[in-house]
Amino acid sequence: MQKDVIKNWLFTVNERIQEKKDFLSELDRAIGDGDHGVNMSRGFAEAVQKIRDNEPADIAGLMQTVAMTLIAKVGGASGPLYGTAFLKAAAYLKGKADVTVRELGEAFKESLIGIKQRGKAELGQKTMVDVWEPVVEKWLSYDGAVDFDELRALAEASLEKTKDLEATKGRAAYLGKRSIGHLDPGAYSSYLLFDTLFNELKGVKA
Secondary structure, X not given: OOHHHHHHHHHHHHHHHHHOHHHHHHHHHHHOOOOHHHHHHHHHHHHHHHHHHXXXXXXXXXXXXXXXXXXXXXXXXXXXXXHHHHHHHHHHHXXXXXXXXXXXXXXXXXXXXXXXXXXXXXXXXXXXXXXXXXXXXXXXXXXXXXXXXXXXXXHHHHHHHHHHOOOOOOHHHHHHHHHOOOOOHHHHHHHHHHHHHHHHHOOOOO
């Protein structure tokens, strides 16, 4: 795939985060600080503006721009975690003029490793890992053509599962069992990223 595919994805992600800003913050108010939507909307809006003002030459450059902007502009845990995700992907894709669907999946595997290391989180702890890990593992399990509709459905199902989990990481962990019954805001923003990405990749050959 060419750089424009990833650029279009990032621009569309920004649009969806702006649309869901209040809902993301509402989710976060239930189990956290209540600022996830505001922080993510500010970070992605600025990242997209930077790309418009000075467009990077390749996909890795796009990822790097988003990473550094999110680290600098997004507060709480989200900035460092999402920043790390994009930074690790950028490092994996460095020097590639275009990438395959498989290579992008491998880049996001590096992102997942970075998220888990940075957040000290594992699957089942009601965090963004609960969307990232099943989606990335399924993505890399395909031998040949990737079923993007299946991946979109998995991202949504993985998000929904966080409602039944008890948080054991971050501020939500202070609520204990009272965190059960609420979607995790980081899992929701991760779902938005993947849902938008797989919609963008439909039609792109493996």
